[in-house]
Amino acid sequence: MKKTLIIPFKTIDKEIINHLGKKITEILGYKVVVNKEQISIPSSRKIGLQLFAEDLFPTLRGELMKTDADAVLGIIDKDLYAENFNFIFGLAYSDCSLISLHRLISEDKELFYTRAVKEAIHELGHLAGLGHCPNISCVMHFSNGLGDTDIKNETFCTKCDKRFRSRGR
Ligand SMILES: [Zn+2]
Numbered sequence: 001m002k003k004t005l006i007i008p009f010k011t012i013d014k015e016i017i018n019h020l021g022k023k024i025t026e027i028l029g030y031k032v033v034v035n036k037e038q039i040s041i042p043s044s045r046k047i048g049l050q051l052f053a054e055d056l057f058p059t060l061r062g063e064l065m066k067t068d069a070d071a072v073l074g075i076i077d078k079d080l081y082a083e084n085f086n087f088i089f090g091l092a093y094s095d096c097s098l099i100s101l102h103r104l105i106s107e108d109k110e111l112f113y114t115r116a117v118k119e120a121i122h123e124l125g126h127l128a129g130l131g132h133c134p135n136i137s138c139v140m141h142f143s144n145g146l147g148d149t150d151i152k153n154e155t156f157c158t159k160c161d162k163r164f165r166s167r168g169r
């Protein structure tokens, strides 16, 4: 069973971290460990208040290397952007992934949490080798905006699930 390290960047609510951990285990079957401390956000390229996501990856990888986990999921409340994208909900490559809660927030806590779960499972799906899925209700469907996120499920479609089970674990 794979082990995922969750790294919260200052200052993420413990309750949502625990919820994400529980869901990652439930949906992907991964063990989850949470970094003991919330780590500070390294300096990065910026546009206004948005951070260039890739610049946070060396920090994530550095933390991952200190542990025996197989992959890392960073969680940040700042808005992120990337090459060719005005904003991103998350990013993943190699053994590191990162999601931003910034655009997922809602007064409806259940909605906020389920959005975060979808983005986390989506990025970890990428780390397991899955690409984007044309099925709009599959968690691996690409989200252009919150509308797409809200339509999709927290879980893989049958095809992606099969792919995940054959190569993901
Ligand atoms: Zn994606």
Ligand SMILES: [Zn+2]
Pocket: 133, 134, 135, 138, 139, 140, 141, 156, 157, 158, 159, 160, 161
């Ligand atoms: Zn799918």
